[in-house]
Amino acid sequence: MVMQTGKRRIVDANTVFGAYPKRKTDVSLKNLLKIMDVNRVEKALTTSLKGAFYSYEEGNEETLKACRANNRLIPLATVDPRRFAGDRGEIENLVGSGFKGIRLFKDIQGYPLDYSPLIEIIESMNGLGVPLLVPCNEYGCITLLSRLTAGKEYPVIVLGCTYSLLSEFIVSARRNRNLYVETRLLTSSDAIEVLAEKVGADRLIFGSGILLEYFQASYRMVESARIRDEDKDLILSGNILRIIKEAC
Numbered sequence: 001m002v003m004q005t006g007k008r009r010i011v012d013a014n015t016v017f018g019a020y021p022k023r024k025t026d027v028s029l030k031n032l033l034k035i036m037d038v039n040r041v042e043k044a045l046t047t048s049l050k051g052a053f054y055s056y057e058e059g060n061e062e063t064l065k066a067c068r069a070n071n072r073l074i075p076l077a078t079v080d081p082r083r084f085a086g087d088r089g090e091i092e093n094l095v096g097s098g099f100k101g102i103r104l105f106k107d108i109q110g111y112p113l114d115y116s117p118l119i120e121i122i123e124s125m126n127g128l129g130v131p132l133l134v135p136c137n138e139y140g141c142i143t144l145l146s147r148l149t150a151g152k153e154y155p156v157i158v159l160g161c162t163y164s165l166l167s168e169f170i171v172s173a174r175r176n177r178n179l180y181v182e183t184r185l186l187t188s189s190d191a192i193e194v195l196a197e198k199v200g201a202d203r204l205i206f207g208s209g210i211l212l213e214y215f216q217a218s219y220r221m222v223e224s225a226r227i228r229d230e231d232k233d234l235i236l237s238g239n240i241l242r243i244i245k246e247a248c
Contacts (some may be wrong), residue, residue, distance in 0.1 A: 009237040010219070011043045012036070014133075014159060014182055014207025018049035018062065027211040029066050036072065039215050043072050045100065045240070051078040052105035064097065074244065076103040076133065081117035088124040095128045100244040107135040107160065113144050122148050131155040131243050133182075137162065146172035146179055155180055155243045157205055163188040166195070173199045180243070182207040183235065184218050192225035192235070201231035205240050 017032045027049060036044055046067070051059020060077045067075040077099035079091070094102065102125060104118070111118065113136075125132055132149070136142045137160040149156045157180045161169055166186075173179045184207045186192060195204055208218040222235050 008223075008233060010039070010041045010206065011045075011237040011240050012041050012208050012210070012215075013045045013157065013205045013240045014184055015044040015046040015210050016049050016052075017046060017066065017211060018059070019053070020049055020212065021053060023212075025211065032211055033070065033072070035210050035215055039219065041072075041215075042237070043074055043246075045074045045076050045103075045244070047076045047078050047103050051080070052108045056080045056083070060094065060099070064099070067098075074246070075099050076101045078103050078105060079121055080105075080109060081111055081115055081121060082109060084117045084121060086117065086120040086124075091121065091124040092128065095130055099130070100246075101131040101133060101157075103133040103159075104135065107137060113141055113148070119148060122152070125154055126152050127154075129154060129245070131157050131180075133157045133159055135159045136165070137185075139165070139168065142168045142172050142179075146176040149178055150176050152178055154178065157182055157243075159207065160185055162186070163191050166191060170195070170198045173203055179203070180205050180239070183222060184209045184213060187217060187221050192221055193227060196225070196227045196231055201227060201234050202239055204235045205243075206236045 015032060017027055017029045020027045048059040048062040050062050056078050063075045067073040077094040131154060134145055136145055136158045142158055156178050159182045161181050162185045169181050180203050182205045206222055208215040222232055
């Protein structure tokens with residue numbers, strides 16, 4: 001049964017579409033829009049999986065095409081550090097083309113965080129004013145990401161943080177004010193409450209992971225959290241709209 005979202009605005013910061021060779025699941029653009037409709041998701045930041053598995057240049061083209069055809073979709077570019085030669089101009093051109101951020105697929109592509117081409121991407125994004133979204137699902141990753149992005153002039157959103165990494169994020173976020181966390185895997189009973197208390201609800205970003213994850217699991221954890229309605233609104237839409245400078 002679908003939990004009704006009422007009039008609360010939802011902007012999903014973590015969605016994908018395209019093709020996923022490792023699973024027999026419908027990750028089509030049509031299905032993404034259908035799930036958004038069913039769950040009353042107003043807008044979604046999205047990236048074509050072609051950029052994760054095949055060519056990031058072709059994937060970015062596919063992402064832009066989909067988002068230009070539907071204004072509910074907000075484009076995130078991706079760059080594969082394994083093929084990135086350190087050209088800041090390439091990153092600048094992506095932002096100039098209309099992408100609202102850069103999303104990495106480190107979890108799929110397998111490179112480490114302490115990796116020269118990735119560090120070059122981190123440096124190249126400084127001053128461009130768009131967020132960097134980075135999967136961090138093992139011990140030490142958030143710590144290193146925080147160090148690498150300390151003092152940068154853009155937001156960094158940690159994807160895939162679990163309850164076991166909560167303390168690492170909290171300590172890192174206190175040291176690095178640019179650090180935010182996506183809520184997708186924070187599915188324990190009090191993770192949202194703990195983060196809202198320790199670092200503030202303004203550092204939490206709602207993401208569901210659709211079409212590779214179930215929307216309702218992520219949504220219910222925010223909606224049922226024992227926090228103020230104003231904080232839920234920040235998490236579900238306000239924070240990410242502020243970060244990407246979209247009208248609230």
